Amino acid sequence: MILLSTLFSCKKEEVMTYEGKDGISFFAYTWEEYHLEAVKKYSFAFAVTALTRDTIFLSMRVTGAVKDYPRKVLLKAAEGTTATAGVDYELKEVTIPAGAYKFDYPVVVFNSPGMAANTYRLVLEPAETADFKLGTIGQTPETNTMYTEENFQYFKIDLTNQLVEPDGWLESAFGVFSAVKYRFMVEVTGLTDFSSEAIGRDGVYNLPVKLQKALEEYEALNGPLIDENGNEVSF
Incomplete structure (x- = not known):
């Protein structure tokens, strides 16, 4: 009997790592309940002086790695929006600074004529950019506080120029x-x-x-x- 000895050469496999886009999402402390109610009310009628435009800042967070260079963030209108782009609101790509983990995204809103008699809804969600995609959704513990934060995909804003019951009315x-x-x-x-x-x-x-x-x-x-x-x- 001839014993055939087969020699196998061992080759180290290269581990391929995927470096994809980091994520972003809206966030709030759970007690704020924006993730549950999902609606923020804004009325130009509450302004001390008449405004033609204003800026609403929405809290967002990076759910991936923090980078040492600036990155681009953009929101887009999602299904359920009744407000009109360029008439009732404006969304622009903004730059967050290097090292940013949490930041405020500026949503520009306009006091359009229709708001005197109507309420328009703006449903927002993160848009994919060269730097970000939608991040992980759900609850995460806040390291330095007793509160829990919730990451969520959609943020709803009701826009009007009528005196309607505001957020936080006691x-x-x-x-x-x-x-x-x-x-x-x-x-x-x-x-x-x-x-x-x-x-x-x-x-x-x-x-x-x-x-x-x-x-x-x-x-x-x-x-x-x-x-x-x-x-x-x-x-």
Whole structure:
């Protein structure tokens, strides 16, 4: 019997690594609930002075590696958008600086004539650029805080020039929202944002007292303050 010995030469295989695009997504702390409600309300009617345009900054994060060079980011309108590009809003490619991990994307919005009687929705999602694609979606723990962050794909903004109930309205402190009540509150306090983040704990407790006293003085001279729904304003 002839024993044939077959020699196998061993060749080291080269490991091919794929360096694809890093990801980006919207993010918010879970308590902010933008990832759940998915709607941010914006009204030009809340501006102290008349505006023809404004900028809304949306929090975003890199879900891939941080780089030592600037990179390009762009948002695009997604399905469900009723706002019109160039009329109600504008989206531009922006550059984030080297080393950026979290950043704010500027969405330019215009006070278009139709907003006086309508609310337009803008549904946004990350667009693919030379540097980024859509990043990982879901919850991630924040290292230095007790909160959890959520990465999400879509961010919805409702745009109008009507006095509609704003984000963060504290019904427990100020009662049911109405446009007449809101205007009265602005006249008395000089404020336009009555969310707990804006007025703080002291404001939550003290502003209703101040407003009730001002309302009593108004009623002594003018009678009850009636809102646009035919209801008497109260605090």
